[in-house]
Amino acid sequence: MADVISGNGRIILDGSGVEDAVFYWLTISDRPGNLVAEGSISASEDLLRKLKNAKRATLALEDGPPLALKCEGGRSEAIRRLVELGLTIRTKAKQPSPLRAARAKELATKAIEKIIDRQAAPEEQAQRTRHLTKGPLEFREDRVDLPEG
Numbered sequence: 730m731a732d733v734i735s736g737n738g739r740i741i742l743d744g745s746g747v748e749d750a751v752f753y754w755l756t757i758s759d760r761p762g763n764l765v766a767e768g769s770i771s772a773s774e775d776l777l778r779k780l781k782n783a784k785r786a787t788l789a790l791e792d793g794p795p796l797a798l799k800c801e802g803g804r805s806e807a808i809r810r811l812v813e814l815g816l817t818i819r820t821k822a823k824q825p826s827p828l829r830a831a832r833a834k835e836l837a838t839k840a841i842e843k844i845i846d847r848q849a850a851p852e853e854q855a856q857r858t859r860h861l862t863k864g865p866l867e868f869r870e871d872r873v874d875l876p877e878g
Contacts, residue, residue: 732757733768734793740772741787741795742779749776753788766796837862 735754755768770788772780780786786798825833841858849857 734766737791738770739789740770740776740780740798741789742783743785744787749773751776751788753790834862 733754733756735752737750738753740749740751749772751770751772753768753770755766757766770777770780780798781800786800787795788798789795838858841861845854845857847854
C-alpha cells in the first residue's frame with residue numbers, strides 16, 4: 730500500500746512570489762522515475778487558476794522538500810471523468826426483502842384507496858390500484874426494484 734502524506738504547505742509560482750498557504754494530500758509513488766507523488770491541494774479558486782496557468786509551480790512542504798507541481802485535469806476534467814464513469818458502470822440495485830416489499834405494497838394500496846374514484850366500478854378500482862402499484866407496463870421492464878422473470 731502506498732504512503733499518504735498530508736499537511737499544510739505554500740505554493741511558489743514561476744520561481745518568485747510565495748502565495749497563500751494550501752492544504753495538500755499526496756500519495757507517494759512507489760515506482761521509480763520523475764513522479765514522486767500524486768494528489769490534490771485545497772486552495773482558493775484564484776490561486777488554483779494561477780497555479781494552472783503558471784509555467785512553473787512548486788509546493789513547499791512545511792516538513793519536507795519542495796516538490797515541482799504538474800497540473801493535470803482540474804475541476805472540469807474531474808467532473809467529465811466522473812460522468813463518464815457513472816455512465817459506464819451499472820450497479821445492480823439491492824432487492825428489497827420480501828417483507829419490506831409486501832409492506833410497501835400494502836402502504837401504497839392504502840394510500841391509493843384513500844384517493845381512488847369511488848364512483849368507478851369495483852373491477853375498475855382494482856385495475857387502477859394494480860396499475861398504480863405495479864406501474865405502467867411499458868416501464869416495468871426498466872424497474873430495478875422488481876425481481877427479474
